[in-house]
Amino acid sequence: MATAKIVELEIDNVVYERIAMRALQRVFTTLLVTATVAAASVTSGVAYAKEQGPKFADDPTTLVDTSIGNNGDGTTFPGATAPFGMVQLSPDTQLNKYASYDYAQDTILGFSHTHLSGVGCQTMGNFRFMPTTGAVTSSDPAQYGAKFSHDNETRAPGYYGVKFDNDIQAELSATERTGQHRYTFPAGATSQNVLIESGQSNGSTYAGDIKVVGDDTVEGWLQGGNFCGETGKERYRIYFSAKFDRTFSKFGTWSDDTLTPNRREATRGTERAGAWLSFDPSDGDQVGASVGLSYTSADGARLNRRTEQPRSFDKARTGAHDAWQDELNRMRVAGGSTADQRTYYSALYRSLLHPSIGSDVDNRYRGFDDKVHRADSTYYQMFSLWDTYRSQNQLVALLNPDKAADMAKSVLRVYKDGGWLPRWGLGNGETNVMSGDPVTPWVVDIYNRGLLDDRTSRQLFEALWKNVNEVPSDQSAFRGRDGNPTYVKNGWVGYQDLPGYTYGDSRQAGSATLEYSLADCALSTMADGLGYKDKAAALAPRCDNFTKLWDDDVTSQGFSGFPVTRNADGTVAGDPDPTQSGAFHEGTAWQYQWLAQQDPQTLFGLMGGQEKAEQRLDTFFDMPTVLSDPAKAASESWVTGAYDYHNNFAFNPNNEPDFHAPWMYAWTGAPWKTSAVLRAMRTLFTDNAYGMPGNDDLGSTSSLLVFAMAGVFEAQPGSANYIVSAPMFEKVEIRPEHGRKISIEAPGASASKLQYVSSVGTDKGKLRRSWVSHEDLLRSGTIKVKLSGKPTNWGVDAAPPALAPQG
Numbered sequence: 001m002a003t004a005k006i007v008e009l010e011i012d013n014v015v016y017e018r019i020a021m022r023a024l025q026r027v028f029t030t031l032l033v034t035a036t037v038a039a040a041s042v043t044s045g046v047a048y049a050k051e052q053g054p055k056f057a058d059d060p061t062t063l064v065d066t067s068i069g070n071n072g073d074g075t076t077f078p079g080a081t082a083p084f085g086m087v088q089l090s091p092d093t094q095l096n097k098y099a100s101y102d103y104a105q106d107t108i109l110g111f112s113h114t115h116l117s118g119v120g121c122q123t124m125g126n127f128r129f130m131p132t133t134g135a136v137t138s139s140d141p142a143q144y145g146a147k148f149s150h151d152n153e154t155r156a157p158g159y160y161g162v163k164f165d166n167d168i169q170a171e172l173s174a175t176e177r178t179g180q181h182r183y184t185f186p187a188g189a190t191s192q193n194v195l196i197e198s199g200q201s202n203g204s205t206y207a208g209d210i211k212v213v214g215d216d217t218v219e220g221w222l223q224g225g226n227f228c229g230e231t232g233k234e235r236y237r238i239y240f241s242a243k244f245d246r247t248f249s250k251f252g253t254w255s256d257d258t259l260t261p262n263r264r265e266a267t268r269g270t271e272r273a274g275a276w277l278s279f280d281p282s283d284g285d286q287v288g289a290s291v292g293l294s295y296t297s298a299d300g301a302r303l304n305r306r307t308e309q310p311r312s313f314d315k316a317r318t319g320a321h322d323a324w325q326d327e328l329n330r331m332r333v334a335g336g337s338t339a340d341q342r343t344y345y346s347a348l349y350r351s352l353l354h355p356s357i358g359s360d361v362d363n364r365y366r367g368f369d370d371k372v373h374r375a376d377s378t379y380y381q382m383f384s385l386w387d388t389y390r391s392q393n394q395l396v397a398l399l400n401p402d403k404a405a406d407m408a409k410s411v412l413r414v415y416k417d418g419g420w421l422p423r424w425g426l427g428n429g430e431t432n433v434m435s436g437d438p439v440t441p442w443v444v445d446i447y448n449r450g451l452l453d454d455r456t457s458r459q460l461f462e463a464l465w466k467n468v469n470e471v472p473s474d475q476s477a478f479r480g481r482d483g484n485p486t487y488v489k490n491g492w493v494g495y496q497d498l499p500g501y502t503y504g505d506s507r508q509a510g511s512a513t514l515e516y517s518l519a520d521c522a523l524s525t526m527a528d529g530l531g532y533k534d535k536a537a538a539l540a541p542r543c544d545n546f547t548k549l550w551d552d553d554v555t556s557q558g559f560s561g562f563p564v565t566r567n568a569d570g571t572v573a574g575d576p577d578p579t580q581s582g583a584f585h586e587g588t589a590w591q592y593q594w595l596a597q598q599d600p601q602t603l604f605g606l607m608g609g610q611e612k613a614e615q616r617l618d619t620f621f622d623m624p625t626v627l628s629d630p631a632k633a634a635s636e637s638w639v640t641g642a643y644d645y646h647n648n649f650a651f652n653p654n655n656e657p658d659f660h661a662p663w664m665y666a667w668t669g670a671p672w673k674t675s676a677v678l679r680a681m682r683t684l685f686t687d688n689a690y691g692m693p694g695n696d697d698l699g700s701t702s703s704l705l706v707f708a709m710a711g712v713f714e715a716q717p718g719s720a721n722y723i724v725s726a727p728m729f730e731k732v733e734i735r736p737e738h739g740r741k742i743s744i745e746a747p748g749a750s751a752s753k754l755q756y757v758s759s760v761g762t763d764k765g766k767l768r769r770s771w772v773s774h775e776d777l778l779r780s781g782t783i784k785v786k787l788s789g790k791p792t793n794w795g796v797d798a799a800p801p802a803l804a805p806q807g
Contacts, residue, residue, distance in 0.1 A: 073642035074692030089179035118696025121228035125202025158320025199273030208268035235429025335730030368418030386434035387697035436515025494568030510565035522718025543804030599804035630680035654694025663715035769798030
């Protein structure tokens, strides 16, 4: 037998044995397989039971709690929606804050039809319906809102129900473009009313109109578009058409505080416009309504309602349930605790809410030129790209490649209609929120997965090439990469505090430079794939533009060298202290230093080499505490508050800029440490209303958790390569739309204890490297991961390739 060479690796005063000779591993593997086969031949029943292992849930929707994150930090909503639906029909407990529902509140103001999940500011919340009894005397939701208890709520994917303290039962469901209501009024009620607010939203509304049509229909529109406390932004117009299943016995409308019985129309004054409908109690206790939405016209809302109208509310609820069951089964898990599964499936659910359908059933949509167009496929909108390009985009592309392709085509339509690509699109308007160039790696990721046809790919590249080299005119609604004038010339964004622009790239010059560099590097791979060799060669040197911010003289926590912000002339702008945010958007240089994952070798060279980089990562995560008490490290050593991203040097799992940092260990020769950090991160997510460590940003944080628990994650946006870590479930089954089933089996896997990958086998053979390409993942069949309770040598010599050309 070959003799094993034992290498002692001292880490945090704990000595682990690293077996370096692969020959011995092969011998052990052979003996293990032989023993297993022999045992199976003797006790086939026992072997069969072991092979089956933990079971997948019959219905994963029962493991979803839509209340997770319904607090002031998570900013999610509990209501009814279809996957990627236009409608998010959900209760509002507050106005002008977050997703308008706060779990701590005890009064519901109504049920509005549009919400964005996890956005850290107020927006949307359009067309609010509220059932009441008695005389209608006020248009103020603070007056007609109803008390409720969480004990009387029922929440499930595609359904929300609540029984108010006044005994009115409200039930909500949704199709892709409609909201479905059913209200059950208490026996003996002297009147049954539904109030509809069309002029007041969660955020500012500028105009609105409402009209009672005939004896069973109400229609209206509003103009909105403020985002995160802005004023004066009219980014979108949205329409609704609501048809009730009973005729009105009385009706009226209001403008601001003036209520007018029997009036059919009202226009928004300074605050509100609405209508109330009353129903004769002698005709029954229940009132139902079907509400179609559209961003094109009232005709579009009417068409959507009529086309998607289910035969009954129960049929709508069943349809929404079935749609969610199909989506959740695309990446199902088995094993772990019930809390693990509830946390996982709830995160998967939140990951598949957005982007939202923006086109009508006939594919008509309102473009960024404010004109109505017709697409050749479903048009999507609500693109929070700075957030989603790091995690959620990859999950959608893996599970729903057809939808991902349509989303990329939608971004191309934004370019064709508006002249520029979006950064954060709200409806058919650009907010210019956040910094950098997120659309580029977002598109490149979809391209490098082979999801785009050649014509679309070339048109998108043309748009991206313009975006990375030019700047929109001052008259444009788009700001684009406003740091390009100095960046293209010098390789860094020159700092400039532009008055009136909170999010300008020149104002966040430090982080914008790093974002641009990653984006340009990703685009160079697309240029190369399309055969644009000259453009690929022009972009490739920009991969390492992060080096132009590096300052060896800056020190912190015992380390030398950090990125700094530079003026246009190259001098350091402001205080270079890497624990202060300065011109790094929602973070510090400590968190942003890792945003050079396109070329880790060069980055680590700046840090003094691979060993020094690993030590820096260990400090960043407080690795000694991670290994001794993972939950303590996460709750005490890391950034803990959802919005505490300023002036800190530790890992911030609550915000996107350093989402990928745990996987940087793959390039230091210690991929096992990634698994340790992820086990610690898992403790921050729980299965209750306060179970989100930060706001979800349209599924970005949830997608991070989904990948972390499954054991694969793309740390280099645009690469289409996944880094492998220790799964937290014994079985993960991925069923991409139209694709082959992928099974990840990790016997004994548990999220509650530190575990590490010791070997990986697939239908195609052993995987000795720490990563797998998207193409190979799709063809891998069954992936068998063997886990160890001690750090291992697996994957240390085969890190993922850099995006940047090497040589």
